[in-house]
Amino acid sequence: MRSLLDFIVRHSYIFLFILLETLSLVLLFGFNDRQKEAFLTSSNLMSGKLYEWRSGVGQYFGLRKENATLVQENASLRNMLYELTDSQTVNLARSMSSDGVIAARVIDNSVRKDDNYITIDKGSRDGISKGMGVYSPQGVVGVVMVAGKRYSVVLPILNGSTSISCKVKDSDSFGFLEWAGGDPYVAQLRDMPYHSDVKQGDTIVTTGFSSVFPKDIPVGTxxxxEHSSNGYTLNIQVNLAVNMADLGWVYVHSNTRDEEIDELYEQMLK
Amino acid sequence: METVSFIRRLLTLIGLALLQVLFLNRIALFGYVTPLFYIWMIVRFDTSMTRTGILLWAFFLGLIIDMFSGTPGLNAASATLLAMFQPGIVKLFVSLDRHDVIVPGSVSMGGRQFAGYLLLITLLHHTVYFILRSIPLGDWTVLALKVVFSTLLTFIFMLVAEHVSVSSGLKRS
Incomplete structure (x- = not known):
């Protein structure tokens, strides 16, 4: 008995090893998706301050480019303003007035993992809530996954669980943009009917079907x-409009008008 | 004495974790290659440490990095496994008497032995890390590439760290 106790005491580190390793593996594999999401969120929100500090240091180096992008966007907005003369567009603009935009800064971002996440420095107290669309001056970035008080976590295009409804510009055929991992500049547009008229160089934009994104935000080219294996749909490679590795400021699209549409979608998906 | 070494270790842990989370995690050469330099702490565990101590330090080092990288358990699992084998790997490269206490390094072990020790320890850790990270396992070639090139990159980081610590040690004495 005594020698058994001796053995246990002398080799207690082996039991400790098994305990710690089990604990780690439970953390790694025992989590279901919801728990993993919760871990990620709290880990991201907890480290928000830290990421903010780091991106604050790095931000100055990108200012010149950031300025150029903003000037370009200003110019195109100015152009739109001039075009807003005929009454039809004015009406359209009025009907869109329930759409709002919240500017936020990307403080943490990854593009090289299999599932990437983005943290932005605005949260529920700034009016952000789950499911809002996020885009940059260049195009679509992703969808808000969780809104903390001061920070939010965004599910970017470069995440296996993201799916955004998109269409070919100036046409009505639409599909869903997904990302299969790997190249952070390329995503796939699925479920596009095989008879749709799509060719290389076409521009892909958001559909505006749900209230997540406004209509016609660029997605890529x-x-x-190619035809998919089932023969009914097309698989389309899309070069993303946004360089996901290089995000500074983004816009979060908030829309209060279409809650009913979203509710219908949610009921449908259940 | 005990308190001093505890605080020093704690500072090393915080420093390495910050370096890993804030900067090294962002490096991704060719999309695959990320240095996991934080295991430097485990590399440097001296031979007088208890096995329990080694395991606990490594576990918390991994866990803290996990908390800030959004990877629950991944670094904790691979760092703990490495910590289990670290004392054995030291003995593979240098023969020690019962009471010899060394901190693994190019001076205490000899340059070639230390390089071998570093390579083996890094390879072991990175293999476990990338296998766990890629489950369910799909593409073995990509996995192998990740392991080999990340091992090399971490190895280079460690050689630089060793060079810095040796030359600053010379200046001090």
Whole structure:
């Protein structure tokens, strides 16, 4: 008995090893998706301050480029303003007035993992809530996954669980943009009917079907079109409009008008 | 004495974790290659430490990095496994008497032995890390590439760290 106790005491580190390793593996594999999301969120929100500090240091180096982008966007907004003369567009603009935009800064971002996440420095107290669309001056970035008080976590295009409804510009055929991992500049547009008229170089934009994104926000350009194995749909390679590795400021699209549409969508998806 | 070494270790842990989370995690050469330099702490565990101590330090080092990288358990699992084998790996490269206490380094072990020790320890850790990270396992070639090139990159980081610590040690004496 005594020698057994001796053995246990002398080799207690082995039991400790098993305990710690089990604990780690439970953390790693025992979490279901919801728990993983919660871990990620709290970990991201907890480290928000830290990421903010780091991105504050790095921000100055990108100012010149950031300025250029903003000037360009200003110019295109100015152009739109001039075009807003005929009454039809004015009416359209009025009907869109329930759409709002919240500017936020990206403080943490990854593009090289299999599932990437972005943290932004605005949260529920700034009016952000789950499911809002996020885009940059260049185009679509992702959708808000969780809104903390001061920070939010965004599910970018470069995440396996993201799916955004998109269409070819000036046409009505639409599909869903997904990302299969790997190249952070290329995503795939799925479920596009096989008879749709898509060719290389076409521009892909948001549909505006749900209230997540406004209509016609650029997503990317078509680089390759091929028939899917089932023969009914097309698989389309899309070169993303946004360089996801290089995000500074983004806009969060808030829309209070279409809650009913979203509710319908949610009921449908259940 | 005990308190001093505890505080020093704690500072090393915080420093390495910050370095890893804030800067090294962002490096991704060719999309695959990320240095996991934080295991430097485990590399440097001296031979007088208890096995329990080694395991606990490594576990918390990994856990803290996990908390800030959004990867629950990944670094904790691979760092703890490495900590389990670290004392054995030291003995592979240098023969010690019962009472010899060394901190693994190029001076205490000899340059070639230390390089071998570093390579083996890094390879072990990175293999476990990338296997756990890629489950469910799909593409073995990509996995192998990740392991090999990340090991090399971490190895280079450690050689630089060793060089800095040796030359600053010379200046002090």
């Amino acid at each position: 078509v680089t390759d079109v």
